[in-house]
Amino acid sequence: MLNFLKKIVESLSPDTSSGQNKSGQPSNYQQQYYPQSNSVKERQERDAVVSSEKQTVSGIKANWVKPGTSVSVAGFDIPGGMVYVGTQLPTIGPYKQIDPCLINPKLRVDKTRSDYAGNEMGYWPAYGDISPGARAAYLEWLMGDRKDPDACIGYVFLFFYGLERRVFIDLSETADSSAELTHIIHEVERLLALYPDSHSFQGYAARFVEVCKLMHNPDSFAEAFPVLEKTGWQMPLSTQVALGKTVAAGKPISADWLFSWYLHSETTRLRTPATRCATEFQKLLRLKYAEKYGEGMVLKPNKRRLKVEYRPASSGFSHSAIGIDVGDLPDVSALTAPLSKLQVLVDDCTDALDPYSRWLGRNADKCDAKAAIALLPTELVEDFENDEIRLLRQWLKKTLGDQSHQAISGKQILAWWSITGTEKLTKKESTTLAKSFEKLGYGIEPDVRFGGKALQKESHLVLFKLPKEKISTPSQAYSAAKILMHLSAAIATADNIVDASEQQHLEAHLETTLALSEAERIRLRAYLAWLLKEKLSLRGLKTKLGEMTPDEKAGIANFLISVAGADGHISPQEITMLSKIYPLLGFEADDIYSHIHNFSTSTAIDHSSAQPPVRPSTEPVTVRLASSVNRGFTIPAPTVDAQDKKEVTAAGFALDLTAVKRKQDESANVSVLLSNIFEEEEDDLVEPMNENQTLAEDTEDSVSSLDGPHTKFLRILAQQPSWSRAALESKAAEFNLLLDGALEVINDTAFDVCNEPLTDGEDPIDLDTDVLEQLLP
Template identity: 35%
Template sequence: MESLGWWVIIAVVLFFLIRRNDKSGKKDINRKANEPSRGAKSRVLDASAQSCWLPMGHAVEIQGYSVPGGMIYVGDGLANGRGIDVEPSLINPKLKVNRREVDYSGDHMGYWPSYSNIHPASRAAYLEWLAGGRKDSSANIGYVFLFFYGLERRCLLDPNKHSVSATEILEITREVQRLRDLYAEKSGSFDGYSARFLDAIKLNSSPETILSENPASDPNMRNKSEILVKFALGKAASADQPIPVGWALAWVCQDPEIKLRTSAKRCPEEFQALFRARYAERYGEGLVIKPGKTQARFYYAPASNSLSGVHDSQLYNGPSVPDVLTLKKPRRLISEFTDEVMDELDSYSRFVGREKESRGSFQALALMPKPISKLFEKPEVAAFREKLFERLGTEDIAEIPGQWIFEQFPTGKPDQMTKKEAVLLAQAFEKIGLGVVPDVRFTNHKPTLAQPAVIFRLREGAPSAPSKEFELAALLMRLSIMVADSDGEISSEEEQHLERHLESGLGLEAGERDRLRAHLQWLPKDAATRGMTGLKKRVEALDIVARTAIGNVLVTVASSDGEIDAREVAMLQKLYRLLGLDPNNVYMQAHAIAAAPVTVRSAQPQTDDYKIPKKPGGEVSQGEPPRVALDEAALSRKRHDTEQVKALLSSIFSDEPEEEEIEIKVLSNETSNSSIAGLDSEHSVLVREIISQQKWTRVELEVLASKHSLLLDGALDTINEAALDLCGAPLIEEDADSFEIDVEIVEEMTA
């Protein structure tokens, strides 16, 4: 029994010894299996970067691939920036490559790839991309990054130990820019890393030229790099120099504390152009900033995780510059200025957001700020502009066919305009330096397809809305033309007198006088304005003093050509009745104009005219009919008697805004239950409640959503998708547990 016990003990010991050996063997097998990815740690990493670096233009054969162009590390034993592992961009020619199953799609690529660790099929794809000249735009972005890691190392790490020429640095930056042209739009990550790399190299290699350069800026590419912006602003501030417009624009595009709204993002080119124009107007050569005490520091976050520790002392070793980005006042000034620029673009942005193909059209021109209007017009708009100025020639006023307008300015209905369309038309003409008559903003008449319009040169500072004086002048002109034209023709004397009397008598500004002359030329062309339609309502708003004064002016105008015939008298009497005046007072007013007693003779069969006598010494032909004799000197005095006309201003009609307000309210009530941006009724009602305030907490919105039997996250996705489809931007932006409503998108969605 005792011997049996010893055998049991020996058997147990042998069992555990064998089991331990099995485990040890398995560990060896696992280690060998992982050797391609971890074997580098067991080797001595003593290769120099200089010995592994293949300069530009040098070709190399790797695993059957002929790789041209150089700019890569090839060899074995090169440590990464931390010295604890293999350099990820190093191509070890001894590692296996699977050419039968090439990983073009990059399925086996990790987030931070290293050539020594990636799958053999991925190595084949990478080498094939290199062999093809690094220009296959369909390549997986991981392969581009793997190559980029080497360029980062060569420019930012190697110069600390080896000689890297300025020429080589320049060649590398050109290569990175070439890669950006191919892949930046494809990968936002590569776009950001490569942009920051180029900025870091610029600061490191040629800081003295930075301030004089014109940097790239794009409102849709935010926060890519602050390195050069920080340096340029600090450099300008330290030298007490103005900040050039290019750097001011780069500042607002890169500073995360400056919010850019939809108008800047939807219309980036227009925003940049307007920013430049307004910046020059506001600040001349540029905004001057007083430097603070905080000095700027510069950091670079490399794409390669092996290059940690690349800091400001390695990027810039020149004289210190102040950190302007830490100052509150300059940021507030440039932010407020940027808001003003975006405000100017808001209407234009909303229009092109609704009408995707309208950018550069004549309609879009109406809403575009004038300083940039010529920069973005379509060729057909430029041709129309040229056509209009050819029609003007050397004159200040010219007539154009109504058809021209409707061909260039499409409307909802083919032969007529809404008031909104007519306003846009007038604004579009303003942008090309012309006024147009009729202009619905001034006289409530709209262009028609059948009737000619009149254009005139618009002087700088001309008003775009009527003054009370102009409104009165337009009314008197309309009434006067009805009288002057009642004898079948309008004499030049009648037109000249009408123009002089209204211009001087009402004290019109120069721009208003230009418009009134154009209005005078247009009025006889439109028969509709010579009728009584629409006049009664305006006249009823005038008191008896004003109406009497108008009647007196009408008689004066009618007699300006030296005679008043029976048809003019008839029209004057008709207008007197419209004015609520005694028609017989026409004769009294005509007599009052004369300096001498007037003899009214009985009408003869041959004529019913009244004529001012000829000057003394003149002969009257036999058979000439008797007329009302009026003294021209008294007539002249009356033409210059403007005080009575000015008295009308206290009681003249207004723009009748009450009707418009009522119309808006009714429209609001009618649409309270209508769909917003194509959403169903539940989501539309939720939108109306959400836009009642600009900021919400998640709890508040969850309560609102549940009230309409909606799940908040799904409802927000649905609403924002509708906003993106309509406006190109979301309505609701989430920040942690708070939500902010984009006011500009609200206006577009509910327009």
């Protein structure tokens, strides 16, 4: 370290090699101002005076009061030392003046006019130049162990000037200064914590500490932690040195070191989510960085060398920059490509945290962890530390156990979710609950995002485990399959007995014929489990079914009969339910009997007529029982012509592959028919409007500055919190609007009203329900 300090002094001291300084004048710098260098005896005498427990200095020489000792000046007993006391201490440079840090005990001190607020302090204060009242206030602050947070920051700087001089000048002549340097480092770190509001002091002092640590142990930065918050206008010395050494050694740069570089670059800027949610942002950035770059980027060393300087705060150095020797290292701050690559990940993380950030901004005083995780990126939920979330996880896991799905009540969920004891949630609250469960890996059906109603205490639901693939909005195929399941379940549950074969038939149809993703199949299976336990209604279907063609209605009829007869028997209750559906399909209620007969003698659907085709039966078929009580129908095993049958023997069973394939194709066709026809029942998707809303629509009153078409489109948007792009393009076309232009107009209005956009994302397009409530109160 001695060599390190000598290099610093050489950059500051006048040239004495020829007996002259840089100005050409004879150099008597050390002889005149450092008489302790003249003889060992004088140095011993000085040390004896300075090391005394309490001393009164009245001589003409300046002395450094060592750490841990005390000194008395003008009646103030100053503990802890670390100050210069005397009458002469020259500044560094060609023009010699009294160093501003020097406490001259001969100068007047006015205790009666103590200027503790520092009203008479200049920008670069010097003890010899400040007023007697300011000197009294400075000595009072020193006597109070330098810990009053209300003291004028100018007094802190006066003390700091002395530490700068001690480190960069005096310690160069001390063979072993490690202990004192450590003490000074700890003192400045303490002051940094006491005076965090002074950006100027934070900048100078933080840099000073880094230089001292480098002097104390040049290899210390190899074990240092990256600075992950901006502390000043300069890049931290630890970041400069650590990056230089990492690149020089050909090692990968970790996410934290690269982010420290990014954070202190003059060309980068963090958006609000990255600063408001700093902890979550940095965690997410580490995950995405590791996913993209593994252990980190490996950079080729550039030619520009690292030059580090320290610019003292004290005017006693004539504002000269002190060169710091860090060895031969590359200066990576000259590179731009690494930061450009990191910028992509920074933007991704910022966008992912934007909903959570906006929610925090609105709920800073009432943060609910359960609601918060609904908005957190999925990658962060697993490590989210919170007792409420931990207990909720445990309950979900215990409730589901090893089952694929489990029936639960709204009362059970509300007991864990609501802290107010409410008996029902709003649609918005139900959406938040569903998203939170999703982030924890669980789903519920009915789900308000997929057409279900808002959760109530009396609600019956099905809990299930979600796969890794997540879906947040229903696809067209899923919506069609859901309606088909609804109709089929209505038939299957008509007799209040769900036969295992009926449920198997529905599940087999789900597994083998519908063009759904695995996540959609799992969710639809849970929905089916809920349907089979509910008392189902056919409300709202008449209009949609009426829009179908005869061929399409015939296909639906055949499939529903196949569901009812999957157990080989159609009960009277199932016939009753079918007879209710038949008029919706355009058939007479009594047509059910002939259709059952036709279905029992057919293995294919002929769409050339409105009714299912008829094939001759080769054995008796029961159409209506002779008994006065209708006991239902038993369907005999269908027989097909030999030429239509292709048998394959597998494991002892004869499989009719042609018939199996035909039945799959028929069921798939039914799903396709429904995909463009059915929409969910209106009262399941849209919350009831009040009279004022209805009136506003009837009179076509505009919302804020929106015209009629945009107002109507906004009300369509309000029907659900998330839309697929294709669906919204279709809705916009109904009002002769282009989707992107319409959303821009609406978002501009939202900014005017509440300074936030209404929509977010490209596909799906999500709505900020808080903004929506302000646009449509």
